[in-house]
Amino acid sequence: MRVLLLIAIVLLSMAAPLIRAAAPVPALAIAALRVCLAAVALAAIAGRDLGALARLGRRERLLVVAAGLLLGVHFGVWITSLSFTSTAASVALVATNPMFAALLGWMIGDAVTGRQWGGIGVAALGCAVLAGGDWQAGGDALIGDGLAVLGAATAAAYLVVGRRLRAALPLFPYLAAINGVAGLALLAVALALGTPLTTGPSWSYAAIAASALIASVGGHTLLNVAVRKTPTHLVALAILGEPIGASLISWAAFGEVPPWTAAAGGAVILIGIGVGFGGRRR
Numbered sequence: 001m002r003v004l005l006l007i008a009i010v011l012l013s014m015a016a017p018l019i020r021a022a023a024p025v026p027a028l029a030i031a032a033l034r035v036c037l038a039a040v041a042l043a044a045i046a047g048r049d050l051g052a053l054a055r056l057g058r059r060e061r062l063l064v065v066a067a068g069l070l071l072g073v074h075f076g077v078w079i080t081s082l083s084f085t086s087t088a089a090s091v092a093l094v095a096t097n098p099m100f101a102a103l104l105g106w107m108i109g110d111a112v113t114g115r116q117w118g119g120i121g122v123a124a125l126g127c128a129v130l131a132g133g134d135w136q137a138g139g140d141a142l143i144g145d146g147l148a149v150l151g152a153a154t155a156a157a158y159l160v161v162g163r164r165l166r167a168a169l170p171l172f173p174y175l176a177a178i179n180g181v182a183g184l185a186l187l188a189v190a191l192a193l194g195t196p197l198t199t200g201p202s203w204s205y206a207a208i209a210a211s212a213l214i215a216s217v218g219g220h221t222l223l224n225v226a227v228r229k230t231p232t233h234l235v236a237l238a239i240l241g242e243p244i245g246a247s248l249i250s251w252a253a254f255g256e257v258p259p260w261t262a263a264a265g266g267a268v269i270l271i272g273i274g275v276g277f278g279g280r281r282r
Contacts, residue, residue: 005226011219013245018211025200027080028190036183038216046172060168068181070158078151085144087250088258091243092266093148100156119276126268133261
């Protein structure tokens, strides 16, 4: 199972480099097309199990819509962040979602341990180091940092909402439904803003399709399978390999060397998340 988890992280690490490769297609178009393609693929895998969606009550349907909309915002802002800041900074900041999940849980009454508060503090320090370097460098990097943090917060919120649907839906119908909602929402926003969807070169769309199949369908599915059979703390620690893998792939493929502040701040963020949340067992 740990081999399966390692494969999942490798597949997830390819998401950001593939999105980089999809340029010059606009970020919002990339997000909409990637999520829509993932929804179609996941619906095909779900097959007859999609009938479970029709048996949901009104409350569960609203939760599916809410989770899907949050997932759409997550992909929209995170993919856009890659247009403004380095891959290392963007992926490290979006990896802070366990921190936001703990904060959201605390707001609705869940207990947050002292160890988790400590991890949040260390991760926040890492964010400050990373953002401080981007502030000194000037340009639009801080916009990308802010979008990546918003991507982390919305990912955490989507997971908190989706947790309430685990008993109501099998895995693949759930993933197909929320990706479908997210994809339709992103398409609607793209069309409303006049964002072109089909004006890029063919290789850009090949990269988008690859990101949908490799990262969304492959990586996220294997991760969900692993989390059902592997202790959560091991999955949480393994996920921290994604920023490292994504940065190394981008370095090799595009010669994108992360600024030292992104590398240092990202390392502190990962230490904070690993120390604060890697020891949870549930």
